[in-house]
Amino acid sequence: MKIYLNGKLVGREKANISVFDHGLLYGDGVFEGIRTYDGLIFRLKEHIDRLYKSADAIELEIPLTKQEVIKAVVRTLKANKLKDAYIRLVVTRGIGDLGLDPRKCGMPTVFIITDRIKLYPEKHYRNGLEIVTAKTRRNYPQALDPRIKSLNYLNNILAKIDAIKSGTEEAIMLTHDGNVAECTGDNIFIVRNSELITPPAEIGALEGITRDAVIGLTKKMNIPFHEKLIRMEDVYGAGEVFLTGTAAEIIPVIKIDDRSIGNGKPGEITKRLTAEFRKLTKTDGVRY
Numbered sequence: 001m002k003i004y005l006n007g008k009l010v011g012r013e014k015a016n017i018s019v020f021d022h023g024l025l026y027g028d029g030v031f032e033g034i035r036t037y038d039g040l041i042f043r044l045k046e047h048i049d050r051l052y053k054s055a056d057a058i059e060l061e062i063p064l065t066k067q068e069v070i071k072a073v074v075r076t077l078k079a080n081k082l083k084d085a086y087i088r089l090v091v092t093r094g095i096g097d098l099g100l101d102p103r104k105c106g107m108p109t110v111f112i113i114t115d116r117i118k119l120y121p122e123k124h125y126r127n128g129l130e131i132v133t134a135k136t137r138r139n140y141p142q143a144l145d146p147r148i149k150s151l152n153y154l155n156n157i158l159a160k161i162d163a164i165k166s167g168t169e170e171a172i173m174l175t176h177d178g179n180v181a182e183c184t185g186d187n188i189f190i191v192r193n194s195e196l197i198t199p200p201a202e203i204g205a206l207e208g209i210t211r212d213a214v215i216g217l218t219k220k221m222n223i224p225f226h227e228k229l230i231r232m233e234d235v236y237g238a239g240e241v242f243l244t245g246t247a248a249e250i251i252p253v254i255k256i257d258d259r260s261i262g263n264g265k266p267g268e269i270t271k272r273l274t275a276e277f278r279k280l281t282k283t284d285g286v287r288y
């Protein structure tokens with residue numbers, strides 16, 4: 001396996017980061033999780049744009065142009081001869097000292113790992129997923145905006161631990177004032193009276209690339225769609241619930257906190273969107 005690290009492709013055992021890197025010491029950095037389908041990088045431009053937006057939000061200057069980052073991604077994919085891959089693109093503040101001061105970090109660290117993709121077991125797509133509501137609330141946007149895809153994922157990890165302790169794989173995270181925000185690594189959608197609804201990202205959710213793709217599909221498919229605030233009562237009472245994410249794609253949810261959703265089976269709108277999304281992954285990407 002070859003890993004891109006600060007301009008070079010190195011073997012796995014040589015892909016090491018300093019213990020003084022502020023990405024490690026403080027979670028000071030940003031990242032992207034991108035996917036390729038049969039030699040097509042899905043929505044690469046959108047992922048790169050989001051990476052730069054995240055970096056800008058934490059005043060981190062990426063030492064490469066967007067075009068150079070794209071070239072580095074393609075170079076890494078080719079070196080590993082992967083056609084269906086998961087790409088982890090990371091930019092940290094770089095090597096500093098034991099203080100928080102980001103000015104001590106001379107040069108951001110950039111690395112790219114490309115690997116085979118690990119998916120949820122197929123049965124979850126067929127039968128639907130069981131999830132819970134996390135005890136842990138989503139970061140307050142005025143403290144650390146969840147729209148920033150930063151290396152600081154502890155908020156999500158605490159909610160993931162809530163999910164695991166409840167015997168499930170995913171958990172719904174609420175905002176400080178009880179609105180549904182998103183899950184630990186996926187956005188959430190509900191269907192109510194044939195209308196598709198997802199919470200607005202600004203209340204405390206990542207503007208997911210898969211979320212955007214699904215919103216785009218609703219226009220093409222004439223499915224009524226709105227961004228709206230939703231509470232857990234709305235989710236429990238929904239006809240359908242599904243999650244979206246780069247790794248998960250679109251995954252139906254059939255039980256939440258031991259309560260059945262709809263008729264307890266993946267819903268029709270979820271199935272139609274999944275079929276259209278699969279088509280999109282075959283066409284909507286950059287060939288390498």
Ligand code: PXG
Pocket residue numbers: 033034156182183184185186187205206207208209210211244245246247
């Ligand atoms: N919310 C959060 C908090 C996420 O981390 C999403 C929503 C979905 O966004 P995209 O752009 O992927 O549709 C994410 C994405 C991983 C992994 O390795 C995590 C994500 C994506 C890919 C891999 O855990 N999170």
